[in-house]
Amino acid sequence: MFSKACEYGIKASIFIATNSFEGKRVSPKEIAMEIDSPQAFTAKILQALVKHDIINSIKGAYGGFEISRDKIATIKLNQIVKAIDGDSIYNGCGLGLHKCDEAHPCPVHDKFKAIRDGLKHMLENTSLEELALNIKSGASFLKV
Amino acid sequence: MFSKACEYGIKASIFIATNSFEGKRVSPKEIAMEIDSPQAFTAKILQALVKHDIINSIKGAYGGFEISRDKIATIKLNQIVKAIDGDSIYNGCGLGLHKCDEAHPCPVHDKFKAIRDGLKHMLENTSLEELALNIKSGASFLKV
DNA sequence: TATAAATAGGATAAAATTATCCGAAATAAA
């Protein structure tokens, strides 16, 4: 469904958010440990998230990654997915047709549309805050 | 969503089915032309579909690929997807957790389950026949 | 039985994704 890079990006964002609630910055090393991902690769993904203005980085001593309080509440999953995987998940044809729409549909166009609309709705309406709070409360987990 | 191999496999199966309606066998070359896919790679996928007993191959002169009438009606999309992509689409965690269930859910477990159940239901209830008939009638397309 | 026409399948190559390494640049604090 999502690329590995995207999975790491989502989990990293959630972990950063849970720490930002407590005013704590985290390092790629710490993030990789907590989400069970390769450190250097995760660092690359963090760079991308910074460039897309989803997370914030502070360089130098006592630096690290954080997300501002108000952003945690407004950032939705779809922003992270778009930043890393692009919007192929929204636009692409289920069977890879170059052109696939109502006027020229692939064999599963309608059936796929329903599912993808559901996915899109979910991604657009799930906030980082909601996911981070569930991690904090122990209702969900980032690894194993 | 699906791998390229799986997209080709689905489209090839549909094309073979439309021809089998008319008792016509088709070659990998013809299939690749009609579904706009790389020929040799498509041939490999056809081999896999044969092994999984989804399509039938007749070797030698006047040979080719076909699907028996009764199978066209009973084969569902999920059989093709499972044959090529395995069942990760059914079992895998949306965020790649090694273990992810009700007792130990990833942050998007419930939300993903709903979407995946929808996808599963669609794949299990869409027959090759239905898709092939829509291609024959010109209601849907296999390429461009 | 010889021949032509097809699929089967192994070996390889190309491309994309995932992953690692290391030095440069930035920054807070001593």
Added chain:
DNA sequence: TTTATTTCGGATAATTTTATCCTATTTATA
């Protein structure tokens, strides 16, 4: 201003996926 710490970013490597090529095997027909 120096030092320790930390992100940034380029180069490279490993792995997986996608794609190609060539030969072997099978089979219907002449």
